Amino acid sequence: MIERVIRLGVIGLIVLIGAGCASTNDEDPTEGMAVAEIYEEASNMLKSGDYEGAILLYERLESRFPYGKYAERAQMEIAYAYYKDSEPESAIVAADRFIKLHPNHDNIDYMYYLRGLASYDLSESFMQSLFDVDPSQHDPKSARRAFEYFAQLLKKYPKSRYSKDALQRMTLIRNNLAQYEVHVAKYYMRRGAYLAAANRGKYVVANYQRTPAVADALAIMTDAYTKLGMADLANDTKRVLEMNHPDHKSLKK
Numbered sequence: 001m002i003e004r005v006i007r008l009g010v011i012g013l014i015v016l017i018g019a020g021c022a023s024t025n026d027e028d029p030t031e032g033m034a035v036a037e038i039y040e041e042a043s044n045m046l047k048s049g050d051y052e053g054a055i056l057l058y059e060r061l062e063s064r065f066p067y068g069k070y071a072e073r074a075q076m077e078i079a080y081a082y083y084k085d086s087e088p089e090s091a092i093v094a095a096d097r098f099i100k101l102h103p104n105h106d107n108i109d110y111m112y113y114l115r116g117l118a119s120y121d122l123s124e125s126f127m128q129s130l131f132d133v134d135p136s137q138h139d140p141k142s143a144r145r146a147f148e149y150f151a152q153l154l155k156k157y158p159k160s161r162y163s164k165d166a167l168q169r170m171t172l173i174r175n176n177l178a179q180y181e182v183h184v185a186k187y188y189m190r191r192g193a194y195l196a197a198a199n200r201g202k203y204v205v206a207n208y209q210r211t212p213a214v215a216d217a218l219a220i221m222t223d224a225y226t227k228l229g230m231a232d233l234a235n236d237t238k239r240v241l242e243m244n245h246p247d248h249k250s251l252k253k
Helices: 002-025 035-048 051-064 069-084 088-101 108-131 141-156 163-191 194-207 213-228 231-244
Strands: none
Touching (some): 035 051, 035 069, 051 069, 088 108, 108 141, 108 163, 163 194, 163 213, 194 213, 213 231
């Protein structure tokens, strides 16, 4: 009997401790604070680099005060905080949400730009992986998505102060995507998949005109057609290469 009472007492103590912990975890650190105070505290955290703390306070602000200018600012700055905290996918989701909720906001162009920046950062890691053994296994989805996001900014807000930088990044993305196709074509050449290599080269020539990768694509096509025994196609492609890129290294062999 005594052992049973002790056991029940221990269980009751554990329950009380658990309840106390739950209460502590659910405690609202902004309780009793005005919306302006919460926003100021979150902004200070953002400026100091405490991005997780800033996100938490912005979310609390929006939960307690879902309407008005402070809620709108919080939604914008959550996206920025995620971006600075190296969480690009979360930043994209937050920016998308703001765009849908406030399509006519005065600073909506920045959300389009931030969305592009976040996806651009993801595409940077993609480009670093091009030197792996098998580049054909990598998906340039993030790079294409960044290009599309920046393109949407330029289409909707051509006079935005972010347009110039967006255009420059689009040019770099396009060059990188063309170079990716060349890397894959070279991989196919090493594997003896000459027709696949030639098709990758054709894709670069057709879709990425005026990029540095076009010359390499033509050289690969020439080599691939030669190895396939397609002399006419090889000679035609070589002539195009000689006319447009007479100094290409492949012509000196």
